[in-house]
Amino acid sequence: xxxxxxxxxxxxxxxxxxxxxxxxxxxxxxxxxxxxxxxxxxxxxxxxxxxxxxxxxxxxxxxxxxxxxxxxxxxxxxxxxxxxxxxxxxxxxxxxxxxxxxxxxxxxxxxxxxxxxxxxxxxxxxxxxxxxxxxxxxxxxxxxxxxxxxxxxxxxxxxxxxxxxxxxxxxxxxxxxxxxxxxxxxxxxxxxxxxxxxxxxxxxxxxxxxxxxxxxxxxxxxxxxxxxxxxxxxxxxxxxxxxxxxxxxxxxxxxxxxxxxxxxxxxxxxxxx
DNA sequence: AGCACCACCTGTGGGC
DNA sequence: TGCCCACAGGTGGTGC
Numbered sequence: 001x002x003x004x005x006x007x008x009x010x011x012x013x014x015x016x017x018x019x020x021x022x023x024x025x026x027x028x029x030x031x032x033x034x035x036x037x038x039x040x041x042x043x044x045x046x047x048x049x050x051x052x053x054x055x056x057x058x059x060x061x062x063x064x065x066x067x068x069x070x071x072x073x074x075x076x077x078x079x080x081x082x083x084x085x086x087x088x089x090x091x092x093x094x095x096x097x098x099x100x101x102x103x104x105x106x107x108x109x110x111x112x113x114x115x116x117x118x119x120x121x122x123x124x125x126x127x128x129x130x131x132x133x134x135x136x137x138x139x140x141x142x143x144x145x146x147x148x149x150x151x152x153x154x155x156x157x158x159x160x161x162x163x164x165x166x167x168x169x170x171x172x173x174x175x176x177x178x179x180x181x182x183x184x185x186x187x188x189x190x191x192x193x194x195x196x197x198x199x200x201x202x203x204x205x206x207x208x209x210x211x212x213x214x215x216x217x218x219x220x221x222x223x224x225x226x227x228x229x230x231x232x233x234x235x236x237x238x239x240x241x242x243x244x245x246x247x248x249x250x251x252x253x254x255x256x257x258x259x260x261x262x263x264x265x266x267x268x269x270x271x272x273x
Numbered sequence: 274a275g276c277a278c279c280a281c282c283t284g285t286g287g288g289c
Numbered sequence: 290t291g292c293c294c295a296c297a298g299g300t301g302g303t304g305c
Contacts, residue, residue: 003298059299075299077283093283112282114299133301156274166300173298222298223285242298262277264296 002074004139004171005214006225006233007059010080012215013228015054017082018063018106022050027097033108034096035116036129042119046070046098057137058170060130069126071118072108077224078115081107089230111224138169139211147204151192159195159203160188161261171211175220175242178266180206182241187272188260213238241266 002010023046031039045068055062061080063070072080081089086105088094096108096117108115120126135150136142142150150169154162162168163177172180181188183206186199195203219225219233222243226232241249245257249268258265 006298073299075281076297110282111284112297112299114281154274158275161276164299175298220298225298263299 002059002078002219002225003173003176003214004056004059004137005176005211005235006219006227007056007061007074008139008215009219009233010228011054011056011061014061014080014082014106017228018051019053020050021100021102021104023047023065024099024101027099029097030095030113033110033113033115033117034119036118036120045119057131058134058166059173060134060170062126068119068121069123071120071126071130073116074110075112075114075116077112078108078110079224079226080228081109081226081230082228083107133167135165135167135169138171138207142169144201144204147207148200151195151200155191155193157192158188158261159186159190159192160263160265162192163207164261164263172207174263174265175222175239176207176210176214178242179210179239182266182268182272183210185271185273188265188267241268 026043026046028034028039028043034042049065049067052064052066055064059073061072083105086099086103088097088107090109093109093111094107095110097105099105118130120129154168159181160177163172180203184199184203186203214220214235217233217235217238218227220235221232222236241255244255244266246254249255249271251268251270253268253270255266256269
């Protein structure tokens with residue numbers, strides 16, 4: 001489901017709602033949702049902890065507590081929902097409920113069960129256990145020079161493959177990658193080393209623009225994504241290629257769908273050479 | 274290093 | 290109408 005913009009929308013919404021609230025006894029409807037530590041340890045550690053602030057690294061949401069850090073990855077269909085009355089919206093796919101002492105609650109539901117949570121005691125443990133293979137956040141940690149330098153180290157990678165690689169830079173997913181490559185006029189199968197003068201910078205600008213617009217419009221709801229209040233995103237109406245197979249690009253050429261890096265890939269054969 | 278393929282899950286939509 | 294298969298905002302492991 002969510003890529004960087006969707007997670008950032010959730011982070012911004014949840015931060016003021018969760019701040020200073022104190023966790024009560026958690027309900028583990030599906031214990032395997034907790035990746036670390038064990039369910040008992042998780043349940044024992046959380047009560048009494050208060051939310052400090054919320055961070056994000058790529059698609060990982062970081063809930064900083066007065067002691068420890070609760071990390072959430074939504075994968076494909078995970079969803080965080082804040083309930084002022086404490087009640088979950090639906091029971092069928094509910095995996096974890098985190099009630100607060102004031103009667104409100106944070107619920108985690110996930111149809112496909114790929115999503116995971118980690119509870120770590122320190123920043124160092126978070127880094128070694130969860131984020132050890134995650135690169136710098138592509139929106140907040142990478143200046144233009146950093147980006148170009150990292151690109152240079154991956155000359156033989158195809159652009160689509162590279163942008164989806166969270167170890168290269170964290171945050172891009174399938175939808176935003178296709179949109180960024182379209183906006184910068186780069187074919188998803190091109191290799192970094194074959195980029196012409198100015199194309200790398202064009203790509204960098206497109207990434208910043210598309211991600212910022214995605215956040216501004218509440219994220220993209222293509223199928224399942226909902227924000228923390230259960231509402232749909234709005235960026236799907238602004239997608240220029242993703243999901244638009246056979247529709248005409250603004251140049252008049254029908255958009256094509258192929259497979260690149262194992263993922264459905266939309267592009268304009270005329271605009272993206 | 275780069276990449277294809279499978280696995281993890283459940284639901285849905287298109288083709289026949 | 291109904292069935293089957295391919296595919297879906299992600300990632301990690303294996304193996305070439």
